Amino acid sequence: MAEVRPASHFASLEQQATAARLGMWVFMGSETLLFAALFGLYVAYRVAYPDAFDAGARETSHALGAVNTAVLLTSSLCAALGVDALERGRRWLSTFLVGATAVLGVVFLVVKGLEYAEHIRHGMVLGGHTAFFAEHAVRGLPLFVALYYAMTGLHAAHVAVGIAVLSFMVVEILRGRVREERSHPLELGVLYWHLVDAIWVFLWPMFYFSGVSR
Amino acid sequence: MTDRRRASYWITWFALLLLAAASFVLSTVAPPSWGMAVAMGVALCKALLIVFFFMHIARYAVSARLTLVVAVTLIGLLGAFMAADLFTRQTPTHALRR
Numbered sequence: 001m002a003e004v005r006p007a008s009h010f011a012s013l014e015q016q017a018t019a020a021r022l023g024m025w026v027f028m029g030s031e032t033l034l035f036a037a038l039f040g041l042y043v044a045y046r047v048a049y050p051d052a053f054d055a056g057a058r059e060t061s062h063a064l065g066a067v068n069t070a071v072l073l074t075s076s077l078c079a080a081l082g083v084d085a086l087e088r089g090r091r092w093l094s095t096f097l098v099g100a101t102a103v104l105g106v107v108f109l110v111v112k113g114l115e116y117a118e119h120i121r122h123g124m125v126l127g128g129h130t131a132f133f134a135e136h137a138v139r140g141l142p143l144f145v146a147l148y149y150a151m152t153g154l155h156a157a158h159v160a161v162g163i164a165v166l167s168f169m170v171v172e173i174l175r176g177r178v179r180e181e182r183s184h185p186l187e188l189g190v191l192y193w194h195l196v197d198a199i200w201v202f203l204w205p206m207f208y209f210s211g212v213s214r
Numbered sequence: 215m216t217d218r219r220r221a222s223y224w225i226t227w228f229a230l231l232l233l234a235a236a237s238f239v240l241s242t243v244a245p246p247s248w249g250m251a252v253a254m255g256v257a258l259c260k261a262l263l264i265v266f267f268f269m270h271i272a273r274y275a276v277s278a279r280l281t282l283v284v285a286v287t288l289i290g291l292l293g294a295f296m297a298a299d300l301f302t303r304q305t306p307t308h309a310l311r312r
Contacts, residue, residue, distance in 0.1 A: 029285035077227040205253035209241040
């Protein structure tokens, strides 16, 4: 197996890992701000059109939203255990756990895709010119629908990127390029996955809860 | 040490599922007026569990933790200025609904 050496512009592997960790946290800070701007938009429009947001949330599937939440939370557990396994030198266990995380990510996207298909079938699409909007004559409903697709779609794109990153990590672990002495690439990929999970815990009540109790 | 860490992952996961279940049940009985505020509070608790126990924010260097502080501060500023706009504008937003 090849010796683990730092990139030429780093004095040591530890220095390289520290720089990579700082870069990852800066990146995650910028991602948080991206979603924060959309959360702000959601709050502003929800204050303006509370009835539309309650009516819109009644159209999303409460059960599928809950399933996806459980899937993502469980995937985060697998990811955390995967890093732990690699740091203990248990490469096969780590490969299995990181692979399971990516598979759960795919499950999340499939469920989300089924939800989108159901919405489109009912005419809950962008633009507000379908029979769906005529039936639910609530001012501001197209704004809810636009924000729903924008925010959950952006989140789904992040999940897709996370799946790609974790799949790449599985390959790198199998090739021995990411291993016990050099585990920070996996640690950083998993950090990104946890961020995606943390964003979803806010999206879930925002688009699935309001108006359910009525 | 690593045994304790693994145990903490399982406990965190269990707590996250419990909070999600509580949030789910609450959303079916609570009126939207305050139910949403409680649901977002529960979501914040879940996010903090993820950041502290899955992401291990406390293990990272001060420079890395500072990025989170900056992000949270900027989000706070965004929220404050938005609230100031929503509650002080000449034509209140809620009037648009009429």
